[in-house]
Amino acid sequence: xxxxxxxxxxxxxxxxxxxxxxxxxxxxxxxxxxxxxxxxxxxxxxxxxxxxxxxxxxxxxxxxxxxxxxxxxxxxxxxxxxxxxxxxxxxxxxxxxxxxxxxxxxxxxxxxxxxxxxxxxxxxxxxxxxxxxxxxxxxxxxxxxxxxxxxxxxxxxxxxxxxxxxxxxxxxxxxxxxxxxxxxxxxxxxxxxxxxxxxxxxxxxxxxxxxxxxxxxxxxxxxxxxxxxxxxxxxxxxxxxxxxxxxxxxxxxxxxxxxxxxxxxxxxxxxxxxxxxxxxxxxxxxxxxxxxxxxxxxxxxxxxxxxxxxxxxxxxxxxxxxxxxxxxxxxxxxxxxxxxxxxxxxxxxxxxxxxxxxxxxxxxxxxxxxxxxxxxxxxxxx
Numbered sequence: 001x002x003x004x005x006x007x008x009x010x011x012x013x014x015x016x017x018x019x020x021x022x023x024x025x026x027x028x029x030x031x032x033x034x035x036x037x038x039x040x041x042x043x044x045x046x047x048x049x050x051x052x053x054x055x056x057x058x059x060x061x062x063x064x065x066x067x068x069x070x071x072x073x074x075x076x077x078x079x080x081x082x083x084x085x086x087x088x089x090x091x092x093x094x095x096x097x098x099x100x101x102x103x104x105x106x107x108x109x110x111x112x113x114x115x116x117x118x119x120x121x122x123x124x125x126x127x128x129x130x131x132x133x134x135x136x137x138x139x140x141x142x143x144x145x146x147x148x149x150x151x152x153x154x155x156x157x158x159x160x161x162x163x164x165x166x167x168x169x170x171x172x173x174x175x176x177x178x179x180x181x182x183x184x185x186x187x188x189x190x191x192x193x194x195x196x197x198x199x200x201x202x203x204x205x206x207x208x209x210x211x212x213x214x215x216x217x218x219x220x221x222x223x224x225x226x227x228x229x230x231x232x233x234x235x236x237x238x239x240x241x242x243x244x245x246x247x248x249x250x251x252x253x254x255x256x257x258x259x260x261x262x263x264x265x266x267x268x269x270x271x272x273x274x275x276x277x278x279x280x281x282x283x284x285x286x287x288x289x290x291x292x293x294x295x296x297x298x299x300x301x302x303x304x305x306x307x308x309x310x311x312x313x314x315x316x317x318x319x320x321x322x323x324x325x326x327x328x329x330x331x332x333x334x335x336x337x338x339x340x341x342x343x344x345x346x347x348x349x350x351x352x353x354x355x356x357x358x359x360x361x362x363x364x365x366x367x368x369x370x371x372x373x374x375x376x377x378x379x380x381x382x
Contacts, residue, residue, distance in 0.1 A: 001105070001364060002032045002082040006072070006095040010035065010042035010055065012256050013200055014281035015087055015112040018164055020044050023053060025357035031364075034082075036075050038068065038091050043256065060094075072098035081105050083364045088112055089123055093130040106135040108363055110162070113278040114144050114299045115151070131155045136363050138162050141279035141300025160363075163303070164279045165356030166288060166347075173290035173344055174265045182266025183225075186252050192225040193330055196267035196291075198260055198282045199274070201232030206296075208234075208241060209319060210273040215245050216323035221330050224250065229263055231256040264289035269329045269336070275316050277301050284351045287343035292336045294325040310343035 003026055010016050023033045035048060037057040045055045056075050060068035076084065076099045084099055084107045086092035092109040099107070109131075115124070131137060137155040139145035145161035153159055183192045195214065199205045207228060214226045228238070228251065235253060242251045257263060264270075270286035270293045277283075277299035284304065286293050293311030295301045305311040312328065314321040329336045 002034070002079050003364065004034050004036060004076060004079050004082045004084050006036045006038065006084065006086040006091045008088065008091050009037050009039045009057075010044040010048070012043050014164070016042065016044050017281060018112070019087060020047055021167055021353055022357060022360065023048065024051075025353065026361070027051075027053070029357075029361065034075075034079060036072060036095070038072070038094055069094060069098055073102070076104075077102055083108065085110070085360075085364075089115075089127040092134070093123075093126045096130040096133050100133070106364070107133060108136045108138065108360075109134055109155075110138040110140065111144065111148070111278070112140055112164075114147060114276050128153065136160060138360075138363075139278070140164050141303050143300045143303065144278050162356060162359045163300075163350075164281055164284060165351055165353035166281060166284045167353045168288055168348060168351065170261045171285060171288035171347075172261070172265060174267060174340070178262075178265035179268060182227075182263065185266075186225075186227070188225050188250075188252075189223070191223050192250075193221070193223050193269075194225050194227050194267045195269045195271055195326060195330075196227045196229065196264065197271045197273075198229040198264075198285065199272070200230050201228075201234040201238060203234065204274055204276050205230075206273045206275050206317075207238050209317065209322065210271055211238065211241050211245065211247065211251070212319045213271075213273070213322035213326065214251070215247060216319065217326050217330070218247070218250060220327050224326075224330060226251045227254060227263070227267065228252065229254045229257055229260060260285065261289070264291065267291055269294065269326060270311075271322070271326060272296065272301070273316075273322060274298060274301075280304065284347060287347035287351060290340040290344040292329045292332070292339035293343065294322060294329060296322075306342075306346075310339050310346060 005019055026033050035055045038060045041057045048055050058068040058071040080103045083105050084095055086095045086109045134155040135157045137159050139148055139161045142161050217224050242248055270291040272295040279300040293305050295305045296316040297313040298316050305313055307313045312325040314325050
């Protein structure tokens, strides 16, 4: 079976990491895979290209780009009777438009977050129209599936949830030796205790809130340090915020990293302060690294973080609550360690990449009659 994945790009992120790992699993199962990037290739494309996976970019420009649409159509035409698996809204409606009239086995879309807030927005409208030519729409957590169902999302066959999974073999539990090593590597004072987070430096992750909470943590736990792994458009602003708050000596901005599993083993607590999440790969990785977690109670986070068992859930936007939860885990001793172990055990049982891949493989086995996939997409594409 040939599977064509369509994404906006392959920059480093949870969605993109999931796609790359899914392709590895599909190739292990004997399938042929390709990727079409609507915009540019992105950093993770190198990993696929190095392993012999074809990756093409359409070079989409802002607004309606018929050239990119024609490019996508020409690329899809090269894979007759393939499964078209798209990721998120824009990649999906462009792929559906591009594949109209071409022989495809089936079309599957995965929404990797909670979806757009404005149901009446143009992109969401185009996405909903494209579902008329979509066999399955997949949410990455049950909270998202329920929201999509309530909002009237109706693919041809079914709206499902397939939780993300990770390659557990890449991760190992954090320990004191790794913590001491990371402290020394980062030039932090001996005895520093690292709170870590991983994610793109963009508004939805609300790192500014985490920095404000960390300022409060430092008052109570002076040996606390904050390690922020990831890059993005807000990096300069966040670095300036840390400096203005007098936190530069205790905060490390690590940028984009390929060694996240190693870095996680040197942390003591993991924090995620997003304003919106689907089914966070970063939280799965934290669990697989045996880290107790503080996370905002948004999206699918409560499907991963069970309050009082493997971490603490706090209201989004509540600086004081986040600081209090972080301090409690830093001071939690054996209770915090037990939370980390509970998260690790849960990850081994529930967060396997194999489970996720097998569920997708089951969907790919459906056959689709293209003649029944008629749809009308009118108006502008953006």
